[in-house]
Amino acid sequence: MRITFKIWRQNGPDDRGEFRNYKVDGLTQDMSFLEALDHLNESLVLQKKEVISFEHDCREGICGQCGIFINGRAHGPHDRTTTCQLHMRSFNDGDTITVEPWRAKAFPVIKDLIVDRSAFDRIMIEGAFISAKTGTAPEANSILIPKDEADKAMDAAACIGCGACVAACKNASASLFTAAKINHLNSLPQGKPEQQMRISRIVKQMESEGFGGCSFSGACEVECPEGISIANIAEMHNQYIKTQLFG
Amino acid sequence: MMLDSKIPEGRLEDKWKNYQAGARLINPANKKKLSVIVVGTGLAGAGAASTLAELGYDIKCFCYQDSPRRAHSVAAQGGINAAKNYQHDGDSVWRMFYDTLKGGDFRAREANVYRLAELSAPLIDHYVQQGVPFAREYGGVLANRSFGGVQVQRTFYARGQTGQQLLLAAYAQLNKMIGAKKVKMYTRHEMIDLVVVEGKAKGIIARDLKGGELKSFAADAVVLATGGYSRVFRLSTLAIGCNGSAIWKAHKKGAHFAAPSFTQIHPTALPQTSKSQSKLTLMSESLRNDGRIWVPLKKEDPRPPAEIPENERDYYLERRYPTFGNLAPRDIASRAAKERIDAGFGVGKMKNAVYLDFKHAIEKQGLETIRDRYGNLFRMYEKITGINAYQSPMEISPAAHFSMGGLWVDYELMTTVEGLYAIGECNFSDHGANRLGANSLLQASVDGYFILPNTINNYLAKVIKDEKVSENHPAFNEALEGVRRHLDQLINVKGNKTVDHFHRELGAIMWQECAMSRNKSGLDKALGEIKQLKNEFWKNVSVTGSVNSLNTELEKAYRLADFLELGLLMCQDALDREESCGAHFREEYQTSEGEAKRSDSEFTYVSAYSYNEGNFTLYKEPIKFEFVQPVERSYK
Numbered sequence: 044m045r046i047t048f049k050i051w052r053q054n055g056p057d058d059r060g061e062f063r064n065y066k067v068d069g070l071t072q073d074m075s076f077l078e079a080l081d082h083l084n085e086s087l088v089l090q091k092k093e094v095i096s097f098e099h100d101c102r103e104g105i106c107g108q109c110g111i112f113i114n115g116r117a118h119g120p121h122d123r124t125t126t127c128q129l130h131m132r133s134f135n136d137g138d139t140i141t142v143e144p145w146r147a148k149a150f151p152v153i154k155d156l157i158v159d160r161s162a163f164d165r166i167m168i169e170g171a172f173i174s175a176k177t178g179t180a181p182e183a184n185s186i187l188i189p190k191d192e193a194d195k196a197m198d199a200a201a202c203i204g205c206g207a208c209v210a211a212c213k214n215a216s217a218s219l220f221t222a223a224k225i226n227h228l229n230s231l232p233q234g235k236p237e238q239q240m241r242i243s244r245i246v247k248q249m250e251s252e253g254f255g256g257c258s259f260s261g262a263c264e265v266e267c268p269e270g271i272s273i274a275n276i277a278e279m280h281n282q283y284i285k286t287q288l289f290g
Numbered sequence: 291m292m293l294d295s296k297i298p299e300g301r302l303e304d305k306w307k308n309y310q311a312g313a314r315l316i317n318p319a320n321k322k323k324l325s326v327i328v329v330g331t332g333l334a335g336a337g338a339a340s341t342l343a344e345l346g347y348d349i350k351c352f353c354y355q356d357s358p359r360r361a362h363s364v365a366a367q368g369g370i371n372a373a374k375n376y377q378h379d380g381d382s383v384w385r386m387f388y389d390t391l392k393g394g395d396f397r398a399r400e401a402n403v404y405r406l407a408e409l410s411a412p413l414i415d416h417y418v419q420q421g422v423p424f425a426r427e428y429g430g431v432l433a434n435r436s437f438g439g440v441q442v443q444r445t446f447y448a449r450g451q452t453g454q455q456l457l458l459a460a461y462a463q464l465n466k467m468i469g470a471k472k473v474k475m476y477t478r479h480e481m482i483d484l485v486v487v488e489g490k491a492k493g494i495i496a497r498d499l500k501g502g503e504l505k506s507f508a509a510d511a512v513v514l515a516t517g518g519y520s521r522v523f524r525l526s527t528l529a530i531g532c533n534g535s536a537i538w539k540a541h542k543k544g545a546h547f548a549a550p551s552f553t554q555i556h557p558t559a560l561p562q563t564s565k566s567q568s569k570l571t572l573m574s575e576s577l578r579n580d581g582r583i584w585v586p587l588k589k590e591d592p593r594p595p596a597e598i599p600e601n602e603r604d605y606y607l608e609r610r611y612p613t614f615g616n617l618a619p620r621d622i623a624s625r626a627a628k629e630r631i632d633a634g635f636g637v638g639k640m641k642n643a644v645y646l647d648f649k650h651a652i653e654k655q656g657l658e659t660i661r662d663r664y665g666n667l668f669r670m671y672e673k674i675t676g677i678n679a680y681q682s683p684m685e686i687s688p689a690a691h692f693s694m695g696g697l698w699v700d701y702e703l704m705t706t707v708e709g710l711y712a713i714g715e716c717n718f719s720d721h722g723a724n725r726l727g728a729n730s731l732l733q734a735s736v737d738g739y740f741i742l743p744n745t746i747n748n749y750l751a752k753v754i755k756d757e758k759v760s761e762n763h764p765a766f767n768e769a770l771e772g773v774r775r776h777l778d779q780l781i782n783v784k785g786n787k788t789v790d791h792f793h794r795e796l797g798a799i800m801w802q803e804c805a806m807s808r809n810k811s812g813l814d815k816a817l818g819e820i821k822q823l824k825n826e827f828w829k830n831v832s833v834t835g836s837v838n839s840l841n842t843e844l845e846k847a848y849r850l851a852d853f854l855e856l857g858l859l860m861c862q863d864a865l866d867r868e869e870s871c872g873a874h875f876r877e878e879y880q881t882s883e884g885e886a887k888r889s890d891s892e893f894t895y896v897s898a899y900s901y902n903e904g905n906f907t908l909y910k911e912p913i914k915f916e917f918v919q920p921v922e923r924s925y926k
Contacts, residue, residue, distance in 0.1 A: 073564045081568060084843075085788045093835045094843050098356065100529040102569040104670060105454055106360045128673045153500060154840045161477065164357050168469040172462035173421050177341040177739050180415035184376065187430030197423040197448060200455060204359055233421045 044070040072132040107203035112143040117207035147215035170241040200227035208263035214255030222279035314751035321346035331358035334714025335515030336460035337738025343472035366453025367574035369445035372410035394722020395872035396920035420459040437727035439619035491710035518693035524797025526690035527572040533849040545705040546898040548698035548718035551864035557623035559689030561643040570689035580651035647683035702745035713737035723872025785830030
């Protein structure tokens, strides 16, 4: 396959950045999209040029480290997938593919396609935990949780923290990410004692990081690799209002 | 130097209690004055960092990723074992201990393995309390499934994302302590050297990956929780960033490296389909609960699998190991697959795979049940291969996976460098020559949450009286200079070949000669080839960009430079051990049926190597069996 990559290059947070075109030959349909970038980078090294910086790690769709805006969509042309699980068979020979970093005020570009998502960590630090110390746990089966409740918590807990929801949202809202974590913990009996403090603090941190409000467009749900439902956002708003009104 | 494993006295079931009763303690006010560095934020690292912080220590924690939540524990799919006996199927701590010891082909310490089994049940309590949404039955109790090498159901799971869910719990607990300002977290920081002062570990040099700055960090003890090194094979189930550099630097500074050649080849990964491939995706062992493995009886059968009738299929695991069948342990299942593939019965594009078939399970239990158990795995399979595995069998193949080997540690998880600990996959400890499925999350967690926080006091109570070492100590400067020279040297080679080129070459040698099947002449050849490759690397590698900036090529280059040395030690160890045990299969030592043949009289020891300027010196820690007698490991 022969592909033209139109890739965002930005040499640091203060650089203006620009698109550059790279014509790449010798790709195959079996290659993953990231392997195609590896291939391009190897050719850049042989031309004594600096490689394109991009993030990736597990390359099996679970660590959440990869995240590239491809042809105007977070993680590329398919719903419910990560960049590392995208394969070149999704493109045609001769295509031009536009490759950009996540674009959001709260995710400043570090270099090329790498952005700083530490805002997500700071949201979690505010209260996405159960404050029980190691060594204090009761017998596991003393807490009974009906299967459907456990399944629902798991649906929300599946978030991989990639940031596609933010990148896809026209408001760059982190509502889906934040709601998923709140609902995972607040829906379980272990999370109940701290639920009000958790939601208040987490939402406050989310707002202070420069993410926008929910756009109600549903774009996040489409791009979420784990298919986390937008209903989580409604649930978060519901709980948040109750907490603010009735404490 | 004698290797003292420090196994406590007493009956097997009393040893851990006896140890705890005798270990030194530190009062809460004094704990605040002590600092500990934890490198790595997987289950072991995050568990240790958060628990030590809860106890009152001042913690600095490091990871190379952009967030602690990316550590590779995240990718474990199938589950975590615990001797809860919730299924009332005859499980017990003793049985789990025995299964693990036997699974490791009697090449691990009894006391360590018993402690692992003993602490498994409270660990499940811990994770449930932390909010892990484990799978449950309709009545609300926890559900279980089976894994390879056992006949009970003791595996707890959260769909096919158990590692992710446990890691998120560990990450949450770590976040709690970061918020409490008891842990200072350094993301995008990679440990690049260990600092030893008067024989004691006193800090690390880390590289800030964002700008390339080298920084010194001093502490009273250093804990490595840096995971496995199977990326030495290049193609593996590991994350691309996983590396052996932290433990290799520690090894060069005096920590013995144990059982380096014991690496597990996982039987059920997706096969390699092209040369440019960077990664082999794992398909969880839990699939073998319901999937049946087979190859066609006829060589190079051109028919699609659905058209091959039952009587023309060879369910070779069920045929060779009727008692355990498709749930034979990993080393055995991998070797059996290799045997069929090498004999010409492989399937798939490169004839390097076997079928894993769910047809019977779907017929018997219904599509919904199978979807509920493995839905995300089937979805992942389809994304990568484009094939719907509900309709036709998966194609799977063995792939490099877990490192049983790692830094030598004693019962306290301390290495041969005082004050340096290794926890989780980066130590050699509990799995012997082969790890059982769902014991990896367990060992990492137990090391981090329960063992280290009980043993590190015993050392820190001694050094609290020592004079504090700060970052201004000359040893830090010396280490910094060494690192600077090393990186400059790498970037100034300015050769004509890429880092990936050298990694592919190393991987090919290691996979050919030091993976599922090994022999003397092959290992001798590999040693020569790796030495040559290492020379060529330092003469002809090309690393573009600069040392003082974010440079992903440079990161790959310095990790590979260490893998080239580690590969030599792995081959050396595989050559030294003239027996077959677990994952270490020497072709010269096998039974008439092609099974591994141990030599207990000569090799019942842990091999531990000192670096010795690259001329590795072998030390032997005899493994003593007081409570069980090693038997021939049979799953027939």
